[in-house]
Amino acid sequence: MQSVDTTAFNLDALRTRLQNMTESELLQFGKAARVMCSREANRHEAPREVFVIQLQEARAEWRKDILRKPRSRTRTNLWHVLA
Numbered sequence: 001m002q003s004v005d006t007t008a009f010n011l012d013a014l015r016t017r018l019q020n021m022t023e024s025e026l027l028q029f030g031k032a033a034r035v036m037c038s039r040e041a042n043r044h045e046a047p048r049e050v051f052v053i054q055l056q057e058a059r060a061e062w063r064k065d066i067l068r069k070p071r072s073r074t075r076t077n078l079w080h081v082l083a
Helices: 011-019 023-036 049-068 073-082
Strands: none
Touching: 011 049, 023 049
16 A cells, blocks of 8 residues: 655655556555645644645646546546545
């Protein structure tokens, strides 16, 4: 299971990791990042910057993945999960 990284942050390593994920792994990572950006997960405070960046990068990789592959109903229907 891919999880949101809370240790030392390396943007290039994150991008490489996201690029190598399968569609389902990327979706799972994006869901976890979205939860970590929620107010509930952060005791109603602003989320940590590392979580916001990870969510942005997951969304960016998802968009690139959509452009690389022909559209399918599944991918289109799952987009709302990361939005």
